[in-house]
Amino acid sequence: MTDTTQHPGPDDSERETAAPTDTPEQTDTPDEGAQTGADAAAVEPAAAEVADVLESVESTEAPAAEAPVAQEAPVAEEAPVAEEAPVAEEAPVAGEAPVEETTEAPAETPVEEGPSAEEEAPSPAAVAVPKPSAIPTPAALARTAPHPVAPVAPAVPETDHSASAAFGRVDENGTVFVRTPEGEREVGSYPGATDAEAITYFARKYDELFASAVLLEQRLALPEVPSKDVADGLKTLAAQVKDAAVVGDLDALAAKLDEIQSGIASKRTVEQQHRAEARAAATAEREAIVAEAESIAGQPESKIQWKTSGARMRELLDEWKAHQRSATRLDRETESNLWTRFSAARNGFDKARRTHFAGLDAAHGEAKATKERLVAEAERLASSTDWAATAGAFKRLMDEWRRAGRASRADDDRLWSRFKAAQDSFFAAKDEVVAAEEEEFKGNLAVKEALLVEAEAILPVTDLEKAKAQLRAIQDKWDAAGKVPRADMERVEKAMRRVEQTVRDAEDRKWKSSNPEVAARARAMVDQLERAVADLQDDLAKAEASGSASKVKKAREALEARQVWLDQARAGVAEFGG
Template sequence: MSESTDHATDAAQDGVVTADAHEAAPASTQPPTPVPAADAAPAAEEPAAPVEAAPLEAAPAPSPRPTPRPTPRPTPRPAPAQAAPAADETTTAVIPDENAQTQAALAFGRVDDDGTVFVTEAAGERTVGQFPGVTPAEAISLYVRRFLDLQSKVALFEARLGTAELTAKEIDSTLAKLTDEVAEPAAVGDLDGLRTRVEALRAIAAGRRAELEAERAAAKEIALAARTAIVDAAERLAETDPSKIQWKPAGEELRILLDTWKEAQRSGPRLDRPSEEALWKRFSHARTTFDRERRHFFAELEKQNTGAKATKAGLVAEAERLASSTEWGATAGAYRDLMTEWKGAGRANRKDDDALWSRFRGAQDAFFAARDAANAETDAEYAENLIVKEVVLAEAEALLPVTDLAQAKVTLRNLQDRWESAGKVPRADVQRMEARMRAVETAVRDSEQAKWTRTNPETRARAEGMLAQLESAITGLEADLAKAEAAGNKRKVKDIETDLAARRAWLEQVVKAAEESRG
């Protein structure tokens, strides 16, 4: 029979651990350390409370092993176990209701008469500890549980390797820890198989680590692109023309970019130090440039505002001085000049600018309101003059067409004297009345010129040319009249009709003169 078979037989004769034996284990949280044989006798001087244990059939003494046994550290004697169920003296002690993993682990261990527990490995049999004063089943159960715990750890690591729970660092540390724990554990079970499983996990762990490294590298590339985009956006803001930028929205955008950067630092993938430092240096430089340009812009703006405020304050003072002037024409021109200077003075800050404009506008409105009131009063006085001039104008227009030039000239001179004596008319009627009177004067003058032309042989030839000019002028006036009527411009229509009547009268005189000269 082989050595491993002897070990398996010894383990079978020593019995199987049950849940009861587990409950009988020492209450200490640390597993009992094997007690050296030399200390067994002194420990026996303090006997534990007697327990009723089933008699065990003496296991055959194992043959001496070539491997040395480690010297265990002394430990307090464990508490006495509860009484095991009685068994027939001719049978090996077994613990029922245990799972297959426990039964399989028991096949790799055995217990000596002195409570020393051995485990069988490919390299031979190795002492894992000593648990005197208890049944073999109780002695070996602790070491079986340790093996099952190790096996559970390996199984858990196998399962977690297929998920995204573990980082590369956790994979390495867990694998190193498991390798150390299965090297020479104080446990009973298929340790060689467990080590093989751990070694097999190395290849799987390497593959998973490579996947994680690839994912990490991809995440870093994405993070690098995202943070580069943040820096690029900040640099675009810093490079914007200060005269075109809107500082408040731009400042808020830069603050959001900074918050985004900080959040990426806290929760995003870590970049390599050179890349991160280079990007932060660019970002910090962009922020510094932006802040410097903003301060410079507002300093210049404040300087301009101060100058504009002083200039506009002077304009306001002048406008308020002119507000009481009654020199309507000259002062109205002065206000136009002040408005031109105001537009060219630039802007003060909003509050000052609004206040100054309110004063400037108030002074201007006061002057023009006074002028309008004065004009309205004057127009009311001139209304009677308008009636007189309308009568004079009607008499003057009755001279056309001129049939008696000498009488027409005398009558016109009298009418002109009455016209001047009548005085001014309302402003709205000045142009209309003057145009009609000029038309009459022109017709009389043209009649006189026509008579002179008839008596002057040298100018007779020009009469026909004048006739053509008058006809052309009348045609043009008729076209202008049609346009004015289509546009609904009543005043222009009236003026054109007046001019057209004068030209037609003149034309009749020229035609008559031409006929007389030919006759």
């Protein structure tokens, strides 16, 4: 949070602001309108003179490139560059201590504030670093200035570091200490600066570390940031915090780092759980791929659709490779076991496919040889004029063709074309002959239809001998008439057979009636039934005489049954003329 309270102090246009690093770098940041042209002209020669005076001191101090700004080494061995070394300030001229900024800002982390002037300034690595000897001290500028510079209100401070500065102290030698629960600890010194500026410098370094911790904590809360990245950042930050020369609440900073460490542990647990779930899902998907491959390979060979199954096996292999390229990896043992099963299924399927097609090629070869033989015989028979026998031969060849099985598609199509051409050639010639015969047979049909009219006039048969003589004459004419068209052949033949069957039935009946043996058996049956009826009549008379109703009823029923049989037997004897 930026402190907006105006405090009297050195003019921003007459001081060089140092970057917050262990080797402070500085750049001119003039405040527009903060200094008149006369004041600037007065400061420039003074700064040049002070630079000449300090050059002699530089040879006894550490080189500028190696001189730390604030460290725990003795102040005499340091060559620090002041963070905000005042060019000309009111306090040294008047012999008074510089006015400290007393307005306290809320103890908030700089990360949550808006961009400050320090954040907008170039990074420390990008700012040119002058030698420490070229930095004028306030006292030197005061002695060489031609006249006092009018005090100007400072710019608004970028960040209030007073909360962190409260943990620091500067002794009479200018050494800065930080207060900790274990006691005070020496931090370093800031030569050429006031006590407040020195403490603020080290407090700002603390706030920067704390802001880095807060930023790391915010990254920890982002789901897309892995815990490893945060852990690496925490490791780097912890290395910076260790033995850091800063002023501030070190316990709070340590507690913040502990919170981040705990958060990393929790996030690792969540990540491990997510990885375990993803691994379980990936394992299930791989298991499904393997199971489908095993199902395809385990089909009965007679039911496998090789083209479809082979394409599906290739798709499963592509799916397996896609899973291997995905972010989720399986453990080595699980993946090895699944791959072993998947590879075994693929190899088994490929072996079965090769065996199947090898056998199929052999069967195709045998079928091809058989069909080539059938085609050669069919082509030989194609020119035959023995219509009935050759038609039967072609039927036999067709049956053998069906039993021969399938050759390859190309061979089957080629051989079938030759076989069918030979077959069609024979039957086309036969059909031409049959068509010519059909025209000739139409006259025969008219003759046979007239004979049918004469034959049907014989029925019903009243005079068997006359009917037989008429039928024989008609049959002779029928045979002499010749063949009829194929379409009418069955109709006229059935009609003639019906007449012939009627005459034969009449003849059979006459023969049966005149058979002596049959007549004798019929007469014997009648005599036997007559004797039985006479005996039953006697039994009925006795039953009536006895007065038993049941006996009467039984005797009468037996007599009636025998009487019916006797009547039927007498009717049969009558047919024979007995």
